[in-house]
Amino acid sequence: MNNTRINLLARPIGNPTPECWDIEEVDTPDLQENQVLVQVQYLSIDPAMRGWMNEGKSYVRPVRIGEVMRALGAGIVIDSKHPDFKAGDAVTGITGVQQYAVLDGKDLVKVDPNFVPLPAYLGTLGMSGLTAYFGLLDTGQPKSGETVVVSGAAGAVGSVVGQIAKIKGCTVVGIAGGEEKCKYVVEELGFDACVDYKAGNLRGQLKEVCANGIDVYFDNVGGEILDTVLTLINMKARIVICGAISQYNAIQKPAGPSNYMSLLVNRARMEGIVVFDNAANYGKAIKEMAGWVAQGKLNAKVEIAEGGIRAFQDTLMKLFKGENTGKLVLKVA
Template sequence: MAAYKAKQILLAKRPKGMPTLENFKFQEIDVPEPALNEVLIKTLYVSVDPYMRGRMSDRESYVPPFELHKVISGGVVGEVIESKSPDFNKGDFVVGQLGWQTYQLVQSEEIRKIDENLAPITAHLGVLGMPGLTAYFGMLDIGQPKNGETVVISGAAGAVGSTAGQIAKIKGARVIGIAGTKEKLSFLKNELGFDEVINYKEYDVYKQLKNACPNGIDVYFDNVGGEISDAVMKQINHQARIVICGQISLYNLEKADVGPRPQTQLVIKSALMKGYIVSDYASQFKDAAEELAQWMQAGQIKYRETIIEGFERIPEAFLGLFKGDNIGKYLVKI
């Protein structure tokens, strides 16, 4: 017997280049009553994230591609409407990798309870969720910033970049953020305390970096790739660490990117370049989230959210990621 009618968003066809609204399809389904160990969730907030673009293509990656004509999934915060699991009660707030749909049945092991007293529930999709953990492990395990070093972050006003920069500041580094609007630059410098900011849409990024980093670059946290990263690589120091977190400037290219090759610089500077995915650190998530929460409560980490309202606007928000519409975490309130 159907308990609720639910709206869903499916992957209608795989995008070539930049996705459009035609790649998404809406439909309505019946959601039955929960069975043993199942939980009925009402979706409250949906996260849109750049990595989802890779899952829209039918190619091998660190996560399987989305299936055609099936519901798209991502980070979701929801409320328990009905539970047949001893681990969850009606009214609990939960987070998980769930479908883009308004109501859904999930197995109890697919979700975890969140404490709304620790932080607003949306924080569990941002600074206390996957983006915050991504920043934490990339910066601390690979970047390893030291007191007085220079750290450069591209895509610095996004959910990951803004947290990564603040973590570097906590460790005593001098932090330079790269972003694309005056509003984002103001957020980084005036609210988050970045030491210098660079607008990549203005004059030559290489020259701006030269001025901002007179002693070279010790850590580069790379969220964007492309020409911005080429400019950074020319200025890395001996034993620099380059953290490859994302390459958003390349995700919608229809042909493979060809650019300057970094190997010579890595050899000359005895530098490390390492890519990673946050699930590599799954066994450490709990401790990391606790430390992030402590820094947040102490005022050492601040965050911003861009929230738009309406289930039907989820595709719009996703496409907005690639136009730089958001500051901080981009969420849709259902």
């Protein structure tokens, strides 16, 4: 099978550029025992990709130079030498940025596209949704009646965080960039309010809609927004550090949250989370979230970028420019 794949050619300084990638056409290898050939239909476009392009220790090893870029994908089985999979099965797994992937069956998860559409398994019922689920519930520990604030509220993780917090009986305030996204967050996702950080005076805006202060802050962006929220937290507040998209392409060392001493004044906690630590409980979480989707309490929509595998670089930059609403996936086939 002729396979177009995108390899990491050079590590970026700042934003990823077209020069970072080597687009290669190769034949797919013959299947070995227990392997499965998957035609990739959708690729998950994630902020974490920027980190995987860097050298140095992180929560997973960096992508090597010359190696196909790491990505979560959803696709259809074309051929299988693994007893659990047959042609036509819908699956998700770390396929990489390519049209066809050969993976060990144990690294694939079978999904049901009749229940929710295939790309939703990369979003609300995929890593983004699981990140939101475990980060909010286990680390944020929101109680009914508390105020939960989430940044990147229109994004893949933030949108699910806010909806789960609503299900748990919290007052939910989003932070997003631009009027249109804020409208989407309130009207489509059901947040109580959403403030536009691009409109200025973020602290004043937040103070107005968080009349009882902030009990849980789920941070996807870092930078000045985190620093501002720190000035508004309540006693015993929980801050979940999930990401820092504002800093991922920074060339200079990012500024730390200079108001971190608010943690002391308020006996508050700031804790980092990585979704992979919860792998043993994915099944239970997906089942609960799928129930919420079925009941219409949780929106499982995704934003689909067209253009095929060669649009990968442009789609990645769309994410970093904040042009997407909700989970962004690239349609490959």
